[in-house]
Amino acid sequence: MLPAQLVDLDPPLLDEVMPAFDAYVFVTPEYNHSTSGALKNALDFLYAEWNNKSAGFVSYGVNGGTRAVEHLRLMMGELQIADVRAQVTLRLLTDFRPAAQQENAVDTMLDQVIAWGLALRPLRGPALGRG
Template sequence: MTHIGIIIGSTRPGRNGEQVARWVLQHAEQRTDATFELVDLKDFPLPHLDEPMPPMMQQYQHDHTKEWSAKIAGFDGFVMVTPEYNHSTSGVLKNAIDYLFAEWNNKAVGFVSYGGVGGARAVEHLRLIAGELKLADVRTSVSLSMHHDFEGYTTLTPSDAQVATLSTLFDELIAWSTALAPLRGRQLAPQS
């Protein structure tokens, strides 16, 4: 069965990302066409990228990288839950993404973002990154506004329309993850 990782893309104290990710998981668990697992970047304290070899080589020297690699390799697709910081994603999510290459390849990704304008600019940046990593990003994304989808900017209160959009995101993500499965079985040589 397709296995999807829901990545919490913030480690900031007081973050909203954990409640957003748990909301995503709550709705995901109602489905029978895939399994879902939360992946909290707090559980993978990666320093600024410290591997001497490029990630494409998969010659990891550090245990923290090997643990992160094993976790990400076990998924068929991802939902990345991202805040928007300064018109982009969080530094911790970008760093975690940059640690790996092949582990992301030929998988699908969907985005759930939150911020003053729903995190839309963070998702724009993540879509560019996904292309380089051979991650197929699905069109539908959930953009949660701090003004409309959070009570007092802290308590998530998404509308029924957001739930419907999340369901569409799951439909696309699972379909694409399934369709890409034959490509995950073979590794293409890196281009120089």
């Protein structure tokens, strides 16, 4: 299945979908020293979808979006998401061109997200369509 952007999913208001993925990578801007309101709303809205999954972060902003990820990490525990340590930070003025450093950071973060996603699979169990 190809990755989808939140806008492509067009989630309905106050209605949760069946859990579909084992892990997620959240891409977020830093907006007023936090994540965007749209992402916060989506996290709240799809509460059950996130449970017992893993997540990694790619953030961007003037300082790499690190404060947005700090806030997201606090939310992850409440949503029962195992967030991985590695993250990718992109500084608006310097990092939006190919760089080996960013490729390594992406690879490390994705490896961790996949490993945790697979490790958490037994917690989701057959009741959620997982076996």
